[in-house]
Amino acid sequence: MKVLAALTADRAKDNGDGTVDVSRGGINLIYTSGYPALVKFSYLLRLELDEGEAEDLHRFRLDISHNGKAVGPPFTVPVAAPGNRMAGMPIYVNVIGNLQFPVLAEGEIVLAGWVNEDLAVPLVKMYVKTLLILFARPG
Helix, strand or coil, X not given: CEEEEEEEECEEEECCCCCEEEECCCCCEEEECCCCXXXXXXXXXXXXXXXXXXXXCEXXXXXXXXXXXXXXXXXXXXXXXXXXXXXXXXXXXXXXXXXXXXXXXXXXXXXXXXXXXXXEEEEEEEEEEECCCXXXXXX
């Protein structure tokens, strides 16, 4: 099994035919004007399986932390290859998590994933920053 991509995006959608639609892929900075703040983003993992791996059910686990503290329980999903495979063609599987959770302060978000508890997915790091919004008053 090969990990082909692990990234964050504003939005990601699996089209059911092996392709994905990704908007603003690779984001690593989220701005908020105050806390607590609800952060929302998508996480996309693309895997390539061989014929033998495609016959088995796999499991993906994503641990999320903010400033070194776990954010809820791990995000876990089963990973299964599509049934309409063509012999001799690569087998691709997309795992998409549309995530949202509150943060209480600026800081680092770390996304650490594993397939079947033994294949580590590259770490993805994001940062939450405060962006002060000044409101103009009518003169």
